[in-house]
Amino acid sequence: MGGTLWRGYDKAALDRQINLRARTPEHVEFFARWAEDSRRVRAAADGRLDLPYGDQPMQTLDFFPAGKPDAPLIAFVHGGYWQSLDKGDFSYLAPPFIEAGVAYASINYSLAPGATIPQMVDEIEQAIAWLYENAEDLGFDREGIVVAGHSAGGHLAAMAAVCDWSRRDLPHDLLRGVCAVSGIYQLEPIRLSYQQETLKLDAAAVGACSPQQRLAALSPELAPAILLAVGEEEPEEFIEQQGEFLAAWRGQGLAGAELTLPGRHHFSAIDALGEKGHALHEALCYLAQNGAIS
Structure with a gap:
């Protein structure tokens, strides 16, 4: 038997x-839906698809305008354990935001094993910078x-919430807010898990790309407000990570809030983001429109 690796878990328990896919076999039905x-959304909506924000094949995004130049923007980053899924799978989230007067973008990025997590972090920063610089053209x-x-x-x-945007000659306070649903804020348990075979994380990447280890340099004046959400039926590790990250975030004097989503597992949690009337959707719209947690 192996010894304890993380939070009391041995390798099998971790x-x-x-x-997540083994835990929730119906994930295939969610992917298909x-x-x-x-x-259907891409066929009907007035979107600008496959806009390049860089030179690599996966460095593209889809943009759905809200029809007014002063609209805020939700820039969405898909999951898939840094290895799968696509920006196009999440066009379905656009209509409720557009109806609320919020533009929507869905971002692609290079995936493992062809890309490392540090490369992906850099690409998302690049995509956000491109959106910022092209805001007038996009509307x-x-x-x-x-x-x-x-x-x-x-x-x-x-x-993105812990990024030093001045490295890209952009404003320190570039982001109005950040929302992470079912997020991962410490990469060490990922490195210790079966995912390491594909992701090949080293100690440097774990340190540089674990958001919880990047908080010390943030100031309350410049850091965005952050909204975290996790499904009530998700693994304990995801619930623990959210609680620890929010506590560390607030410990720096930063503005943050969390939601637990009753009856939601990892794959149904994201649907709440696009459900009109759901507390998560309403809170994200408020954050986009006001730069604050409701």
Whole structure:
């Protein structure tokens, strides 16, 4: 038997926490519905698809305008354990935001094993910078950008929250807010799990790309407000990580809030983001429109 690796888990127990698809076999039905609903949206909506924000094949995004130049923007980063899924699978989230007067973008990025997590972090920063610089052409308020993401995308969104944008000659306070759903804020348990075979994380990447280890340099004046959400039926590791990250975030004097989503597992949690009237959707719209947690 192996010894304890993380939070009292041995290797087998940790893998059970991390293996979301095994835990929720019906994930295939969610993937199929997301793809079909998104296909319908792309066919009907006034979107600008496959806009390049870089030179690599996966460095593209889809943009759906809200029809007014002062609209804020939700820039969404998909999950898939940094290895799968696509921006096009999440077009279905666009209509409720557009109806609320919020523009929507869905971002692609290079995936493992062809890309490392540090490369993905850099690409998401590049995409956000491109959106900021092209806001007038696209038709939204560059001072109203909120980055949202689910699962691995929640991790990448949280990395955007701790980014030093001055490295890209952009304003320190570039983001109005960040929303991470079912996010991962410490990468060490991922490195210790079965996912390491594909992701090949080293100690440097764990340190540089774990949002919780990047908080010390943030100031309350410049950091975006952050909204975290996790399903009530998700693995304990995801619930624990959210609570620890929010506590560390608030410990820096930063503005943050969390929601627990009753009756939601990892794959149904993201649907709440696009459900009109749901507390998560309403809170994200408020964050985009006001730069504050409702």
